[in-house]
Amino acid sequence: MEKIYNAIKGDIRSHPEVNSSLLGIVDDWKRSQYVILADLISKHLAKSPILTEEKRLSLGTTISPITLQRFYENEYQIKTHNDLRFIKTLDKLCIFLGKTDLNDYIHKNFQKDDSAPNDDGNTYLSDKELVTKFCQFQFDALKHLPAINVAEFSTIVCKDSPILERTTQYLQEKGNKNLVFVTENNRSNYEIFQITKISEDPELKVIKTREFWNLVFKDDKENSYVVHHLNTQFYFIKNLDNHWKIWDNFNPDYGNILKIN
CATH class of the missing domain: 3.10.450.50 (Nuclear Transport Factor 2; Chain: A,)
Known part of the structure; x- marks a missing residue:
């Protein structure tokens, strides 16, 4: 999963909304940058057509700056992968990247790696x-x-x-x-x-x-x-x-x- 996490991190950094904000000119993100990122993602989710009403009820439309910082700084343990809240966070990040959920992101970005004859x-x-x-x-x-x-x-x-x-x-x-x-x-x-x-x-x-x-x-x-x-x-x-x-x-x-x- 580390390969997938790193790909999500990279795609978020290169996202147009991120690049066009103050985050685009800062290489080393600190606490204040994650606050900005959380706000960008939350605003995007609030108006995203991908997030249906059912998904809004299940996932919510906000994300915590602390959660984002821990995700980027790898401050999570193996047991975190079993946490439903962490799974929902990954789903929301993938929706921000234009996919329907984590499964959709994996399928569309890693399919070629696994499809060799x-x-x-x-x-x-x-x-x-x-x-x-x-x-x-x-x-x-x-x-x-x-x-x-x-x-x-x-x-x-x-x-x-x-x-x-x-x-x-x-x-x-x-x-x-x-x-x-x-x-x-x-x-x-x-x-x-x-x-x-x-x-x-x-x-x-x-x-x-x-x-x-x-x-x-x-x-x-x-x-x-x-x-x-x-x-x-x-x-x-x-x-x-x-x-x-x-x-x-x-x-x-x-x-x-x-x-x-």
Whole structure:
């Protein structure tokens, strides 16, 4: 993620609104410069067409000078990456840079680094698409609760695979409890922060991801259940009949993430 953070910092420094302000003539930013930068970004966010009403409610339109200074001076620990507030800060910085969020920034600025062809003629981008589509299909399937709908998964997941069985079981557990998925005002959301190829051979690829899931469920008595977790996952993609599909994944935190008391 350090490469991405540094790219965001550089793009903000070269942003037209920053260059045309007093910040453009100061090389070494201090406290007062971060106050100016915070004001510039907040004013931009307040009028940005990218920031929809739902995102305004979720992210807000202001950013702290102290947060910006810590971000630029690397005064944050590894645990900060798990903090929802820090994630929202990155989203706001990327909106200032003209992207819809951090995921959009990563996709549009680092796609070329990860899309070189492999020896088998497939591209790393296609592996990324399998993983991102799987996450999207999981999220969409939750919207159908208490009904169970896994039809879309057949295009990216192996038939009779452990991951499909586990996903179906998870949906059935929620459906049996008459839980519904809450998405109003972006209350439920997810983001994929990192996709890395760990290994590959002609029959199997292993992909590692960092994912943040923030999910809200309600039962028929209006009780709320919240899943709020950043985790690391490993996806195993098999080559079956010359088609690459997801066979399984390993998530060390699986039991805690899916558990609802």
